[in-house]
Amino acid sequence: MTTTVPSASQWGSPNARKRALLVHGMNSSSHTFHRVASALAAKGYLVTAPNLLGHASRMPGSNFQIQTLADDLLPYLEAVEYDIIIGHSMGGLVVLSLLKYLPKTRPTSVVLVDPPVEFTAEQTVQRKVMFSSDVRDNRNVEDYMALNPLWTREDAIWTVLGTQIGRATNAHDHIDGNVPWSWLHLISDKPATATLTVLVADPRLNDSCDVGALAKFKNVKTVIVPNASHWIQYEFPKVIVEEAMRGVEECDNRQ
Template sequence: MSTVTLPRLHWGPADSSRRALLVHGLGSSAQTQWRLAEGLAERGWSATAVDLRGHGDAPRASRYRIDDIADDLLGTRPEGGASWDLVVGHSIGGAAVAQAAALDAAWARRLVLLDPAIALEKAVRDAVLAGQLANHDAATVESIAAEFPHWHPLDVEFRVRAAKGASRFALERMVLDNDDWDVRSHVARLTPPTLVLAADPARGAMFTGPLAEEVLAANPRMSAVVIEGAGHSVHRDDPEATLHHLLAFADV
């Protein structure tokens, strides 16, 4: 297993004592975290977003297991090598954040997981793969805007740019390399306080039902809030509610 150095974007005062790391999901990029980063920066946080391996400007690699993504993330530290005060992860990024934090309790002090993909069965993985490849091959500003008319224009723009900019091989392998997609054992061992901001079950939530109940019951350090009416990309579907809950949790 070889780790890669992840490119970074930054918002807010570089010398802030409160430092956050933002981790995107499959087919996205550091830039797609702009709304959360701006919200944190406006509250005085130093916010850093990374491109995951195979995405954006990050190095391409031969393997894309969640193990690899978690190891890459553990290679990120704020200036001076201290812990991140807050780490936010979406979808597969949320799964990798949880695994990283379980492997190194000093890496992060608090976690926010945005509709995390904790465990996915084959049918769901197949649907995710088909959707990712379709976006990579054919998504346009017009098609994404028509699918998500309530999204901010920048979210539409960055979604298309990220889908096109990701390695097609990486998109395939992030699903195919994870045929055992399940980080429940890591989530159960998390010690940082962890907030899950879940999508609405009626809108295709990944963190829902018996899985969510099992995960929350296994770790008393975890809590969850459902963002009513929001789909899997809660930070794009309802950025105001997502930021409200994230900031209230982060500013404790």
């Protein structure tokens, strides 16, 4: 059963010994992780998915930098040490910005889901247009299901809600507030005890994540998910859970 708490949603038993933190992307909400969260809860995790500033009826901060979104989540990290941390899209960049705050001695399995780690100036303009069109076109549940045959109706419902209850200017504010759009340098903040896996959409369907730029990092595992769009958590949630659990197993083997 899912319960909603201020600024976040939770799945699983409060008495669970294992913990997972899931961070959603731009123009989304905590519930866009509902399939992944439910699967992790079934494996004995208490799953917490916060809503980012400016999303899901939350007012924005004083600026729109990714680090501001990350710092807003620090109370979650201060209260609990997590076995698994997952971030989708812009949420993946938020997770990268949180790496420096992770425990240096406790293992953490970190999974980034199709994070847009680098944008050229041209790509930045294209993304602003794309995100703005999602709001402007006012797509309904049926529209999203027609465009995304692997989605369930629940997936489409949460997407519509995330788009409609968030701020219409989120895309422009966050993209303009983070120039240049470049986040690969944050990988160096990963503690040695953490594993980092990046799941990438099928390049035939989406080019948000620069696989070539990630290739130079030997401490990052990159997995391209065939037939997946940017919304891997809807289409192939099992892959996300499996990679997160592999990270946990690798962490355990290091101890």
